Amino acid sequence: MILKRLLVSLLLQSFLLSTNLSLAQSERGFAISLYRAGEYESSIVELQRWIYFNQDAPFAPYARYLLALSQGRMGKYAKAASTLHGLIDSISGQERDGYYGELICESHLQLLNLHFRERRFRDFEIENDRFAAACSDPDPRLSAGAQSMAVAIHVYDRNWDEALKALGTANLLDRETSETLERGINEMNQHSPKSPVLGGMLAIIPGLGHLYAGRGVDGLRSFLINAAGIGLTVFCFVMGMPVFGVLFGVIETALYLSNIYGGVNAVMQQNARFIVERRDELLKILTVPPLDVITLREELYGP
Amino acid sequence: MLSFYQQKVSVHGGARCRFYPTCSAFYREALDRHGAFWATLMLLDRMLYREHGWSLEEYPVREDGELHVDPVYKNYIMNREGYYR
Numbered sequence: 001m002i003l004k005r006l007l008v009s010l011l012l013q014s015f016l017l018s019t020n021l022s023l024a025q026s027e028r029g030f031a032i033s034l035y036r037a038g039e040y041e042s043s044i045v046e047l048q049r050w051i052y053f054n055q056d057a058p059f060a061p062y063a064r065y066l067l068a069l070s071q072g073r074m075g076k077y078a079k080a081a082s083t084l085h086g087l088i089d090s091i092s093g094q095e096r097d098g099y100y101g102e103l104i105c106e107s108h109l110q111l112l113n114l115h116f117r118e119r120r121f122r123d124f125e126i127e128n129d130r131f132a133a134a135c136s137d138p139d140p141r142l143s144a145g146a147q148s149m150a151v152a153i154h155v156y157d158r159n160w161d162e163a164l165k166a167l168g169t170a171n172l173l174d175r176e177t178s179e180t181l182e183r184g185i186n187e188m189n190q191h192s193p194k195s196p197v198l199g200g201m202l203a204i205i206p207g208l209g210h211l212y213a214g215r216g217v218d219g220l221r222s223f224l225i226n227a228a229g230i231g232l233t234v235f236c237f238v239m240g241m242p243v244f245g246v247l248f249g250v251i252e253t254a255l256y257l258s259n260i261y262g263g264v265n266a267v268m269q270q271n272a273r274f275i276v277e278r279r280d281e282l283l284k285i286l287t288v289p290p291l292d293v294i295t296l297r298e299e300l301y302g303p
Numbered sequence: 304m305l306s307f308y309q310q311k312v313s314v315h316g317g318a319r320c321r322f323y324p325t326c327s328a329f330y331r332e333a334l335d336r337h338g339a340f341w342a343t344l345m346l347l348d349r350m351l352y353r354e355h356g357w358s359l360e361e362y363p364v365r366e367d368g369e370l371h372v373d374p375v376y377k378n379y380i381m382n383r384e385g386y387y388r
Binding site: 119158210215217218221222225254255257258259261262264265266268269272273275276 | 343344345347348351352353355358361378379380383386387388
């Protein structure tokens with residue numbers, strides 16, 4: 001596999017040399033083509049090699065950006081974030097001279113993206129502030145992506161008030177999406193969950209706690225099992241078999257306590273399930289930007 | 304006793320638990336995390352009240368399409384935040 005790759009690389013280089021294209025350009029083009037073909041592992045190797053030999057080239061920051069995207073696409077979020085941090089630190093300041101302004105903004109957005117995917121909410125908030133500070137007038141696609149993620153992160157964490165606030169400032173989301181989200185979030189705010197305490201108290205009568213939670217069949221099974229247990233215990237004592245009575249009594253105590261546990265757990269789980277289902281429906285509406293090149297297609301891929 | 308059941312008894316009976324992880328593995332993990340009392344309550348609740356009712360449909364199905372996923376860390380009373388992750 002390595003020999004094959006080496007042979008292809010040598011053939012490509014010799015062909016391109018013969019057509020008077022620079023070696024650095026051809027290798028760069030090869031690395032980009034690997035990324036575009038989805039061969040992220042190979043593109044990481046080629047990009048790292050190209051960056052090592054062309055550190056001062058004007059294209060080097062773009063190559064590092066592609067490297068970070070390749071790492072992110074492979075699920076190596078920590079490495080991708082580290083690459084992006086290093087990239088931003090190395091080119092910060094140069095945007096004032098008219099260089100790399102869009103690259104800095106897009107790198108900040110992808111950092112937000114990585115923090116969002118890893119559910120690192122605190123890091124997301126810090127990075128969001130940095131994004132706002134570094135990019136006073138970003139491309140609308142980048143702003144829309146950042147706003148969408150800012151709402152999504154609060155929705156995911158079930159902070160409905162914060163989500164509404166973030167939605168209020170998200171002026172780049174389309175009207176239909178905003179209205180649907182607002183309706184959904186208000187519904188969650190107004191939803192009153194069932195009381196687990198009441199579920200536990202009702203479970204004193206076996207099966208009623210499950211019934212209150214909406215699990216009728218489970219409640220019926222609980223009632224029948226506990227009725228049988230209590231019946232057996234009483235029967236043994238009445239028939240003068242105290243040893244068996246105590247044995248069944250101990251078993252029935254465990255079953256009864258587990259019935260109360262199950263009733264409370266069923267109520268709590270039903271409440272949580274309602275929230276999770278509604279939350280996931282809302283998250284489907286919000287589009288998270290891709291871990292891919294967004295505004296720099298021309299700089300990276302050419303016209 | 305649990306190891307004896309898993310290695311000598313369960314092997315002959317075949318896979319019958321409709322949940323993943325199996326009840327014995329579930330109990331072993333619950334025992335490590337929460338102690339004997341809570342682990343017993345969780346196991347009895349699972350085996351007697353949840354495994355064959357309508358509530359089984361509320362648990363996501365594993366990729367092979369056969370078993371319903373019900374890990375210890377998603378038991379709501381014992382780990383509320385785990386349910387939402």
